[in-house]
Amino acid sequence: MEDQKPSPFNRRKFLINVAKVAGVGAVGYVYFTGIRNDVSEVPPPPIGKHIFLTQPYLYSVQPDVMYVRCISNLQSLSWVEYGETRNLGGKAFSVTDGFINANNRIHEIALENLKPGKTYYYRVASKQINEFENEETIQFGETIYSAVFSFTLPAEKESESSWLMLNDIHDRPESFAQLFKLNKDEPFDYVFLNGDMFDFIAGEEQIIEHLIKPCTGVFASQKPMIFQRGNHEIRGSFNWHLKDYFSAPQKQYFTYHSGPVFIIVLDTGEEQIDMDFDRFDSYREKQALWLEKIMQSEEYKTAKYKVVKMHIPPYYSFDQKGSRHCKKVFSPLFDQYKIDLVIAGHTHTYGVHPPVKGQHDYPIVIGGGPIPGNRTLIKVKANQEQLHLQMLKDDGSLVGEYKIKAGR
Template identity: 35%
Template sequence: MRNKINIRSIFYTITLLLYSAQWISAQNLEISHGPYLQYVTSNEVTIGWSTSKNTISWVEYYVEDGSNFYQKEREKIFDASDGLKNISLLHSVTLKNLKPGTKYAYRIYSQEVKEDRSFGKTVATRVYKREPLYFTTQPLKKDQISVVVLSDMHENTAKVGSLLKGVEWDKTDFVLLDGDFVDSFESESDLYGGVLDTCVNIFAQKKPLVIVRGNHETRGIKAHELKKYFHFPEDKYYYTYKIGNTFFIILDSGEDKADSDIEYNGFADFDAYRSEQAKWLSEVVKSDEFKNAEHKIAFMHIPPYDDNRGQEWHGDLEVRLKFVPILNKAGIDLMVSGHTHHFSFQTPKSEENNFPILVADHKTRYNLLIDKTGIKIKGIDIDSKEVLNMFIEKYK
């Protein structure tokens, strides 16, 4: 009997301790995800992260000069809109007016805001006895640009880890997820546990992450909220990004089936969206900034052409009809797509695409090396084996 009582009391004690531990951790303020860098140009950077409780948040930063973070008061930029500091679980701070080609040290801070609007604890990335985080702005002129492309990762973190082995981070300008990094956006764990935390652990605290929306990011009950988690320069999933003399166009190909398809439950309106985007694209290619760029590269999840002639779906035909005629007149050097999970390379054809299209598969990392001679493309598989090595010569 005595033994039974002891066992029972030990059981109750352990249960109580477990509940207390859970309660304490639920009470703790912590940086739950990030920080991750986005949109690093010659004069700005955006830093995103999330916290376990509602906070106001800010970034402190300085030009790396070998000094310690604690040496003096550092410049602070708050996550704020319309004159008020944002109170949120998700945080985004854009640092502007930075110097080109300069290494900066940064640190993120979040201070709890309780329900009665009083302040609680503050958390920050650690700099005590350890290096702060760094980013480097792009120089105004750049001879070589190196981009890493992953497509259709579908929340497979182990694969992301394997594919990013051996990347020379010092030489890499950004990593681009060419769509379908989530399978269906049902909860935050699909995004963070899916791919984003892995990107943060491997590179995104020091190198920017560029997001292309794929058709799978448009699915799930949180699909409408994807924008809250990433920085899109004009608050649109289609945008441009310029480094040195290279101009990147990021397009959103939308869903792959007709809007009325049963799979979309009546929520899809992509035909009108692609038409609106085509209007925007035709203005982009008229701009001096675009025309004067030396290299012009487009990213779009669904390829307008692939090895599937006669078997196209509605999305393929839409992007072919609405975007390709504009791009054909614009002197595009390369388009990089994904979606099919199969590698193919579409050479320029006079009646179709007059620019090359690389269709990335889902088990290869593609390294693009862009310089004045052209674009070198390397494909590296999950065993770090080179499976593709090709060169697109710059048309003079």
């Protein structure tokens, strides 16, 4: 949904990407978004003393792997020191095809072969690289270290799970802490960001200041953060680089197990009319083919609960191209393969919509946002008996609830 707040970022810059197309509609303008600005790599860093621009932030959808991410201001060689006590002891580098990934700033280091159910302590180290012609003459500078943090992995085939969901923050960094506070001190496994964290993506500083720092300030150095893009993350000159900052399985749409819950994450793409071809229609159709195969798998059939997370909901959305197409390609599959629950955002109007015969045989929960009084935190807890969803408004009131019995 279009944002109503004046953005701290230059909207005029973005509007350069709005092309005028003669003879299209009454207004004559359509959005031409999702253009990859591929003229350069991530821009050169600011010069100065070697520092971390962020605290470490975590990502994982497996019980034996944790991805540790961190951003430094200068090119460096980074690693993670980790172990089951504060003494650490282990060391991991980022390695691809036998190469250590170095001379970079945006670091992702996988800690692999971890023990499910265990707590690990870790810190990130980053050694500045002043000059790198070859391995013999490489010139290193200062090594810096993050503070020591810890995380706890779920057990193998964990019987319970719990997560928090935020959506449609739209460049309001203060919302993370305000909404997170609603959880009080209740335990949870991870946080899922269900799209439109930004209005549009203009650069690294925005990603750090408006998302990573607010999240590490409240959870992301200790709990995994899973971020699925919304339609607004498809917009802006820096859109393509979003992938550099957040870990994800190889595709933008994926599945994972969260205790007894089988989760399907869809990428609902752009909402607006496209200029002269239907990139996102074909992208969603491709996902629907993939989705049906997933839903025919034993993994899906035998799951205790089946939940879809998607930014644009299949119903109760706008009369716009993307919303209509999401309904058309995804909803019949949700019905046919009996999905238990869809959790979405996008409309900025929170609501719990039980199944409606002849329309959707599955419940749809939509989180609100982004203005105060309309923002929500979604909390989900699942065990062997039931899946329990609660939606809290930013004043702390319970504005939605849904329970699903196991084996319904």
